[in-house]
Amino acid sequence: MEHSPVIVERVYNAPVSKVWSAITDKTEMKQWYFDLAEFKAEVGFKFQFMGGTEDNQYLHLCEILEVIPQKKITYSWRYDGYEGNSFVTFELFEEGNNTRLKLTHLGLDSFPDNKDFAKSNFQQGWDEIINTSLTHYLKN
Numbered sequence: 623m624e625h626s627p628v629i630v631e632r633v634y635n636a637p638v639s640k641v642w643s644a645i646t647d648k649t650e651m652k653q654w655y656f657d658l659a660e661f662k663a664e665v666g667f668k669f670q671f672m673g674g675t676e677d678n679q680y681l682h683l684c685e686i687l688e689v690i691p692q693k694k695i696t697y698s699w700r701y702d703g704y705e706g707n708s709f710v711t712f713e714l715f716e717e718g719n720n721t722r723l724k725l726t727h728l729g730l731d732s733f734p735d736n737k738d739f740a741k742s743n744f745q746q747g748w749d750e751i752i753n754t755s756l757t758h759y760l761k762n
Contacts, residue, residue: 628727628744630752636760638714641721642692644759645712654759655751656682663689670702678738680704699727706732706739725752 634641644650648661656671667686674680681702687709688696696711708729715722725748733739 625731628730628741628748630725630748631722632752632757633717633720633722634757634760635720637719638692638716638721640760641714641723644756646695654755663695665689675738704734706734708732723752
């Protein structure tokens with residue numbers, strides 16, 4: 623597997639405060655991301671959710687590692703019952719009245735050599751989440 627991270631960047635016609643709320647408020651996240659039972663942008667907070675392919679669903683186990691309000695949030699991302707641990711970071715940059723979001727997903731090479739954990743699947747998934755789902759949500 624490749625050791626390079628998945629990086630997706632997008633500029634939204636929305637202020638940083640609105641984008642931050644979209645990526646840290648579980649009620650908002652449910653509308654464009656995953657259906658999280660609970661989420662708090664606090665270091666040490668653990669959350670989980672189901673997700674995966676049409677054929678295979680996986681329990682994702684995550685823990686918040688870093689929070690810089692309105693700027694950055696990082697959490698670990700691993701799968702129950704599988705080796706490996708990765709890290710997802712959302713960074714926000716104010717660009718006038720717009721916000722540039724940079725998503726970085728590191729450590730994908732630590733997962734088992736399984737087609738569901740292929741880097742291309744993460745690239746496609748994050749592209750859909752950041753460039754379609756979140757874009758549509760922020761336009762409302």
